[in-house]
Amino acid sequence: EAGVTQFPSHSVIEKGQTVTLRCDPISGHDNLYWYRRVMGKEIKFLLHFVKESKQDESGMPNNRFLAERTGGTYSTLKVQPAELEDSGVYFCASSQSPGATDTQYFGPGTRLTVL
Amino acid sequence: RKEVEQDPGPFNVPEGATVAFNCTYSNSASQSFFWYRQDCRKEPKLLMSVYSSGNEDGRFTAQLNRASQYISLLIRDSKLSDSATYLCVVGYNQGGKLIFGQGTELSVKP
Numbered sequence: 369e370a371g372v373t374q375f376p377s378h379s380v381i382e383k384g385q386t387v388t389l390r391c392d393p394i395s396g397h398d399n400l401y402w403y404r405r406v407m408g409k410e411i412k413f414l415l416h417f418v419k420e421s422k423q424d425e426s427g428m429p430n431n432r433f434l435a436e437r438t439g440g441t442y443s444t445l446k447v448q449p450a451e452l453e454d455s456g457v458y459f460c461a462s463s464q465s466p467g468a469t470d471t472q473y474f475g476p477g478t479r480l481t482v483l
Numbered sequence: 484r485k486e487v488e489q490d491p492g493p494f495n496v497p498e499g500a501t502v503a504f505n506c507t508y509s510n511s512a513s514q515s516f517f518w519y520r521q522d523c524r525k526e527p528k529l530l531m532s533v534y535s536s537g538n539e540d541g542r543f544t545a546q547l548n549r550a551s552q553y554i555s556l557l558i559r560d561s562k563l564s565d566s567a568t569y570l571c572v573v574g575y576n577q578g579g580k581l582i583f584g585q586g587t588e589l590s591v592k593p
């Protein structure tokens with residue numbers, strides 16, 4: 369069974385540009401999560417989708433970040449315009465059931481560098 | 484104050500040593516508890532869930548003390564392959580959001 373995949377693996381952009389990250393969850397997983405780790409800090413929750421609906425977006429840092437999951441399959445996270453402090457590793461995770469008791473499987477992450 | 488706090492690292496131990504990691508969490512509403520392992524430049528992977536009764540998986544033993552809001556992980560007979568960052572994680576059953584500690588780096592030397 370394929371795991372969670374993310375694209376691209378790395379992205380280097382200049383401040384003010386736009387970047388779109390993609391996550392493909394494990395097939396059949398209705399729950400999709402985005403997390404982020406910035407340098408020197410812990411991994412932090414950004415948001416949670418159940419199918420195509422945003423269940424919890426309390427971790428989104430500001431309105432420069434837009435997440436979508438049209439059709440309830442893959443998800444995109446767009447940063448527009450990117451700022452220096454957006455640099456970090458963006459992880460996507462998926463799980464079959466909601467709730468923290470069900471294992472979340474993480475993708476390999478997208479390493480974003482904003483210059 | 485961080486919601487999940489872990490021992491500062493790094494821990495450098497010889498092969499065969501026993502090493503213990505500690506973690507505290509501040510939100511008493513936390514409902515699920517885990518240890519994840521993260522290898523360098525890789526994604527976090529679930530090592531084990533942690534239950535109030537304590538649980539063991541081979542060389543790994545995890546304990547949870549809800550009254551003290553304290554979680555521990557004990558690794559016995561350390562192997563070189565145990566070298567990684569160990570993340571203490573708490574979760575809320577409603578929604579599934581996970582809260583991560585900053586991680587403790589373990590380096591097992593020959």
